Amino acid sequence: MTPPDAAACPVVALVSSGRHPVSGRPGRAREDARAVEMGLTLAGARLQLVHAGNAEEPVLRDYLGMYHGLDDAAAQGELALLPMTPADDAVLLLATWLAESGCRLVLAGQRAECGEGSGLLPYLLAERLGWTIVSGAATIERIDADRVTLLQVLPQGQRRRLEVSLPCLITVDTLAPPPRQSAFGPARRGRIQVVDGLTAEEDSASGEWRWQPARARPKRLKIVKSGNARDRFRAAAARSSAGGQVLTDLTPEQAADRLIAYLREEKILSEEKILGDEMP
Secondary structure (H helix, E strand, O other), rough: OOOOOOOOOOOEEEOOOOEOOOOOOOOEOOOHHHHHHHHHHHHHHHHHEEEEEOOOOOOOOHOOOOOOOOOOOOOOOOEEEEEEEEEEEHHHHHHHHHHOOOOEEEEEEEEOOOOOOOOOOHHHHHHHHHOOEEEEEEEEEOOOHHHHEEEEEEHOOOOOEEEEOOOOOEEOOOOOOOOOOOHHHHHHHEEEEOOOOOOOOOOHHHOOOOOOOOOOOOOOOOOOOOOOHHHHHHHHHHHHOOOOOOOOOOHHHHHHHHHHHHHHOOOOHHHHHHOOOOOO
């Protein structure tokens, strides 16, 4: 991997608050931490961290604690904090700061673990800046003042080599190298610089959303991948014979009721009334 020139290609990593998937405790976002690890491999202590949110979030120090094991033993991380309220939109703040900073390469996770978690922020940010965006990066192989070469994650373990012109925004996949542990000393020594003077924009779109508890997703049918119809039929027959029932001499209404009950047992059909239940 070719390290970038600090003056020609400054590297920035966007970080956010994360949440443990089991305990729910706050911590580093898993994909954002991988983005920081990739940025440290590229730029070392010259990597600049950026966070739009609350200055009192304790997990910000965890990212600064990753500035250890570098060539410069006295290296200290620096995080630019863009203050905003939960009702503000982070896209305008980040776009304004990035345009003024002169950076040309931005690394970020694909999706936040708190808040909306829609994964749209990198795309909206790249659209506002007029930059190229590449999603699902596994590693960056080469970078210079004009372009960056990376490997993109594809389904079924495949990789694709891309060469992208700078400036660009790259989102890091979960298959990227795992992040290093956060050390207490660098976390305390790191600097958090609050950036004032930026105008926040209210997120008007979120006020029109309708929030409701998440429901269990329907269970997908198992797809038998085979090259001929004989093997697919044998797989389907083997599945149906395990605990199945042979139904004969049923009226159309009885057969429909049994079919609906089976689909609900398999979580393919939700428990809500389907179209036609209330018809006479």
